[in-house]
Amino acid sequence: MASSYLFKYDWTKPVVIEPIVRIKPELGIQVTVNIEGENQVRATEAYAGAGMFRGFEIFLRNKPAPDVIMLASRECGICGEHHQFIERIAQEMAMGGYAPPPLGLETIMLANDAAMVYDATVHLTALGGPDWSSLFFKIAGYYPPEIYQLAQQTPISKVLEYSEAFPNGAPSELKFSGVTMRTVADIMDGLVPIIGAIWLEGAYVWRIMHEAEVLYYLRIPHPISMVPGGIGVPATVENLQRYLQRLVDGTAYAKKQVAIWEILNLFLNDYGNVFGVQAYYDKNFNNLGFAEMGNRPGNFLCYGQSDVSEAPSVTPSSTPVSPYDATYENMGAWGRARVVKPGLVIQKSATSPPELVTNSLIDINLGMREFVESSFYEDWVNNSEVPSEVSGISQDPIGNSVSPYHPWRKWTIPQPLARGYPFGSGNSQGKYSWAMSPRLVPYAGHKPVMNYFFNVEADPQAVMWAQVLQPQAPDPIYTAVYSSAGIEIQYNSNEQSVTWNLPQTISSRIVLPPELQGEIEIKYVSPWMLSSKLSNGSITVATNAVERMRARAHACALDAGGAWIAWFSALNYIKNGQTAVSRGNQYDWTYKKNTNTDVAIGVGLKEAPRGAQWHSEVIALGSGPTVPTINPQQIQPTTVNSGPRVTKSYSDVIGTISPYPLLAQNGGAGTFEEVIQGNPGYNIQGVPKLTVTPLEQWDGFEFAATLRSFDPCFVCGVHVVLPNGKVRYITLGAPIDLSESIKAFYKFAMRVK
Template sequence: MSTEIKRPGPGKVPPQLVEMSWDPITRIVGSLGIYTKIDFNQRQVVECHSTSSIFRGYSLFMQGKDPRDAHFITSRICGICGDNHATCAVYAQNMAFGVVPPPIGEWILNLGEAAEYMFDHCLYQDNLVGVDFCEQMVKETNPGVLAKAEHTEAPHAHLHGYRTIADIMRSLNPFTGEFYRESLQMSRTTREKFCLMEGRHVHPSTLYPGGVGTVATIQVFTDYLVRLMKYVEFMKKVVPMHDDLFDFFYEALPGYEKVGQRQVLLGCWGAFQDPNYCDYDYRNMERWGEAMFVTPGIVIDGKLRTTNLVDINLGMRILLGSSFYEDWQNQPTFVDKDPLGNPVDRRHPWNQTTLPRPQKRDFQGNYSWVMSPRWYDERTGKYLALDTGGGPIARLWTTALAGLVDLGGYIQATGHSVKIRLPKTALKPEMELEWKIPRWSNALERDRARTYFQAYAAAAALYFVDKALEEVRAGRTKTWSDFKVPQDAIGCGFHEAVRGVLSHHVVIRDGKIANYHPYPPTPWNANPRDIYGTPGPYEDAVQNTPIFEENGPDNFKGIDIMRAVRSFDPCLPCGVHMYLGEGKELQIVHSPTFGVNPQVP
């Protein structure tokens, strides 16, 4: 349906505003939909809403459960990163139960989680995100870019073997591309590594509060190491190849840095515990949090605000905003003060009460099942819509700025970069990689960071294998510590799921779970506008994104929008169905909000 467009004054280009939506962009924690209004004359997205149409309810049915079962149940939140949930739940259980695993138990858990990062990032980057940059997709959306790629030499061809950028694009074609198939095979070996440590993928069978059930032998770590070295060699090809590809897009499409760009507001909750420091005591959480092998932190406008997990925890606020829930303001609180005596806000996850209220979606009111997590910045009094950047960019950025990580020559955080040393492998010499803090938090840099973090996880795993073998050779092979479930306790676990921040908050009363709230990266990234009107990160990143696709509205695929959304790794965003809103053009009047105010006549 078309309607007349109100014509602007002489010399101005008339807006051509079209509603377009992609729903669903499938993911595990709900069904993601992206609804936009695009001005095709200005070649820009002017409005975006992010929706989720599925309610999960884990916070409700965890109530009354045995606290020892928390990790087994919450693993089922996700069919992709269930082990991340199990790990985070174990961290929260360890704190609530007051139990400390033996060192080798931590090294085994670290090795399992490192394998998960390698597996998921490899599969997602090369077999899902990579399709957005493959020859077939670029040919359909930007044939001019493909023509230039055919004549552009790849600067690191001697490292990855592809002579031109177009050759790289062809290698990414699904099912027929050489690199696409190679990555599928490599992701299989990474899953094997995971199962050696945690028994089963994706719902671990050997994780428990107090440690793990994996039998620690030289054989099991050697089996892991054999597969790891193949992955290390693979990384020596992958990193320079992706650097060439992403750098080319900046060159071929001037201004592409604006695609998916938003203010640098990054959150990382840290990953990989150091058993020399970690005792899971909340009162010591600042100390053992900063000893993690991925440093927790919050980055605001490129500067590190804090690395203190206590501050990060206390700053968490769950706002309702445009979501389908009743307010819990009149409900009783569970936790008034943390173990250090600090007051705990009513909107903190420890005190949250989930009151679902199904209703019709209304973009002027409530339109999503995702709540709006925010981090309260006491210095400014603002509720910050942090994003995870898909996980890796936030992890690398906080670790680089903090400068605390130094893993025995494998990884070094410098204060402005992260250096990663990959040792000599069967066919390739030693290689040092350096991820440098980028100028932007945008689609391409989120994707680039994902590649570098694959190398980071591999290098960290080499260090963890060394430490685990030291324990075995010294005869310290006990992997689990006994514990008792207290009648009343609180706990919190902080971890990094593959795609970003993950926390679990538990309250135990009379030996049962009284309150439990897991907060994975999806709510942080995919949330709708909050009570102050602040858009969520997906919405913010897509809004004002320029359109470089050469197709018009009749054959529009939305590749720039999809690259922006997929750069956040919103679980499996491969099942995209496109709805064009019948291609209707909307009447336009000027508005101070977006410059235009779409109204359906």
């Protein structure tokens, strides 16, 4: 138990946790709880309020369109390369399909997939990982120390008996930074920041995967090498060799990372009540423990990622797949050819499992809507400020109707207002956030399948749900074989699983147990299937906080597979003398009319490390490097997740659309709001108190840890604003004064010295 607390908390009133910093945009959460006893506390209502306006959609207007590709990379010091990547796609589409040559595309993918592996590893070790370390179980006095004692008594070999992740055989022990780990507690110790063995070895992997990126992006953050139609860095055998050395180590670590999070997920969630965790919480807190932390309905959005220059062989062969060609008309086919497949997943009721509606990026694009009823913006529909060439867009490039609430027709009009406390009380319209509210209308075959819209989750959990359900799509995929690297991905929607192979990785720097050294298969099973199977049907969850961490580890390993596919493909092109990495020159860049108004439109969709990332463009017609943008629009994954409440119905091209009834009954809450307060229509309760901190000193750590499981950009600290207006800072969730933490760090550093 922590020895001192700076403030007492009055949880009879809504408490604001703000800001959860370094996310897009800055986020505050207002939480109301129900108290039935010292340890029987749950969130009942939550409001997510983004606290900063950045304005990129405004000041990128009228800039030379090719310059926007470079400017987009400056938007973020964490994932600027992914902004640049999808801005390139949007502009190549506006040029009518100005795709890079095969080697150029694979060179971009080498850098992209290294960036994905890097970022996932950073979160799992340094940003989100510490929330599940022994720091919070035995040092800071948060979670019950009895859980750590159970972890000390539980061998990892016992936990992995309940895992299906390693069909070729699971390890009985793991080694990180020279430390052998045999129990769950060893893993918790390894995740302690700065000194934990997992953290330290992870830091090496961050560095080498950034080095792999820089081989092709030249600079991180803010790369400078991508242009429409390619990349300005030649791929050479020497570069590929340097990349390979780093990819071997990164893949080796990714294999172990899957094991870490399989173990922690199975132990902490304890769906089968076999490790004592669920029994402890049932007895002392009257809840199921971590299995109830961060649940929400199974509504997910994934754009897929890792484009290919050679389409995979898929079954059934009738499913259209094609190499990336940057055209809108083929976007469904080249999206399905990606190593990570796209998908919109919807859960219709509490008792039915999530289902895949579509794996077509065209369908997903057509279904996107944005609303501002709770946001500090004016509605742009029928607003005279919107240029006619934007408001008049009524068709996509293949003639489908485009909603007035689609980003192609959206015009960003800030409306600064006081937020107030409680949220929304500071203005007559009840607005409380600078985030807009993205919502998805399900489309299939380029037609809406219902007149409802859904708030969705965008993160690696969404990625893995989209993979396991690929056989349910109108254009189903059961297997995808990428022959250049010998990688086969198998999708099984009946058992909600996806299986893929990774090559042999033997390294003196990243030590693997014998079971993981050779070519192995990795299998991901959905939370719904896993929880139902282990609990004999008494527990079914679509996601929770620890499950998001497990999903990220698996997504990282799948991204490593994409890197191997790109590496072998690039090597083959060089061997065959296909050395071009870009096409034409800047005076060949021609933006072509492809809609009903005199503009060129395009959209770039891709998974970024934090989830589904969107850039759309409306660009003037013309050729050369000075053609201006008219309406650049962006939807970041954290915007998808943090978008505030939407309760109204709207007149749309498909008729009146409104929130899905089970979501409307929940106050139209957005994803971050829903994951804290729960959703009664789906029999999901709010996040419970799981820590042993006395109630008057409890700081709502569970809420911050739940949001951190999404990795909302770069969460490094939270401060709580009490109803009396006083501020209390939290560093990594520990209840310590910042000055004292700095002193403690220097004392530790001197001992090490």
